[in-house]
Amino acid sequence: MHDRYSTVRGRQLGVRLRELMEEHHWGVREMARRLDWPPTRISNMFNARRGSKYIDVVKMLTLMGVVGEEADEIYALCEDMDKFGLVESPLDRRRRRLRTLENFEAEASSIFAFQANLIPGFMQTERYCRAQMETAVNLQGDLEGYVNRRMKRRDVLDQSRIKFDIFVHEFVLRLDFGGADLMAEQLYHLLRLAVRPNITIRIVPASAGSHAAVAGSFKLLEFEEADPVVYIDTEAVNLFLEDPEEIAMYRNVCRGLTAQALNEADSKQFITDLVAECYPGTDEDLPLQF
The missing domain is CATH 1.10.260.40 (lambda repressor-like DNA-binding domains)
Known part of the structure; x- marks a missing residue:
């Protein structure tokens, strides 16, 4: 131990x-x-x-x-x-709130994430990120500073020692944040990431109906030399959960999502087909090998 x-x-x-x-x-x-x-x-x-x-x-x-x-x-x-646990409120310095999550992401050995409304932050393109933040009614401060900060968070994906299991609801892929070109660029970016050996992206289709994570988005971060943490981002507070019973509950959610989501290959094909369906005429001439 x-x-x-x-x-x-x-x-x-x-x-x-x-x-x-x-x-x-x-x-x-x-x-x-x-x-x-x-x-x-x-x-x-x-x-x-x-x-x-x-x-x-x-x-x-x-x-x-x-x-x-x-x-x-x-x-x-x-x-x-x-x-157990930590609650960070909007009264905390925004930079501090970001740094807490960034440090945990960088230290993790594996990250299991589910997103119900947005592309995960560290997988967003710059245009998608900016469009999303422009709609955030409670965002305060320098918009470009926030965008640059989130783009820097993408560096964690280059850490091959970290295993990423990312689950995204179909609704996220269909929620248009700025036109066909922007959305197609974002979805192609997901496909590029999905070919990395340490990154798995799986789609929870709308046809699945009710699913294990209907309560909302979350991240389960595991560590080699520390106990796991669940991160939940809300409009009012950021939550870091670590009570063993809470962790066990979210591990049950992870198992449920794993059973309900499309497999890796079908998820990649789902994204490719959705680009053609929802964002036609935006071919990036991207060579994809599934």
């Missing part, structure tokens, strides 16, 4: 401390020297091993001059460190 990490809160605390040190251009050894600590003490905090102390976090933030709202956010993570 692996040496269990702490909860999501503890892991996020480690990420935030590492980010702050990077802003100061301090490595583990430099921070350890300034605090007269053994380097392993800081490494354990980064890795969210159990035993991190509130007073240690206070000393690190004081040394780095972190005060005010930013310090309060970090101290809040120290509270109830053994409590």
Whole structure:
């Protein structure tokens, strides 16, 4: 059995401390020297091993001059460190919300995702992403900044060690975000991704009727040296679930989707046929081998 990490809160605390040190251009050894600590003490905090102390976090933030709202956010993570789950609200800095998900995606050994309304974020083309964000009524800040951030998230797909099992409802493929050319480009992009050996894309057809994930979109992230996390994105909050009973419930959903969705080959053909049906005249002359 692996040496269990702490909860999501503890892991996020480690990420935030590492980010702050990077802003100061301090490595583990430099921070350890300034605090007269053994380097392993800081490494354990980064890795969210159990035993991190509130007073240690206070000393690190004081040394780095972190005060005010930013310090309060970090101290809040120290509270109830053994409590399962994390809820991030719109009042949190948007960048922090994105970084939590990005870090978990980068650390995962496998990602099982179901999308009921949108192409998964890390599989979106730039035009699709921009069109989708332009319709987001609660989006605040620099639109191009959000688009660039999401495009950067696509880098995780280049990590061949991560196994991706992506399930998308047929409705997602038919929901037009900006015309035939844009949608055809997006669907062809999915087909290009689907030929990678570590990426499986499967379609849940409308003909399947009610299915295992009718409650909505989610991601189940598995890790080599940490316990699994379920991520749910809503308009109001981002949820990170990790209670073993909650994880078991979503694994049941994954098994149900696996049984109900089209297989890989049929899913690729389904996407190809749908392009011809819904977005004719948009042939990209793409050589596809199924």
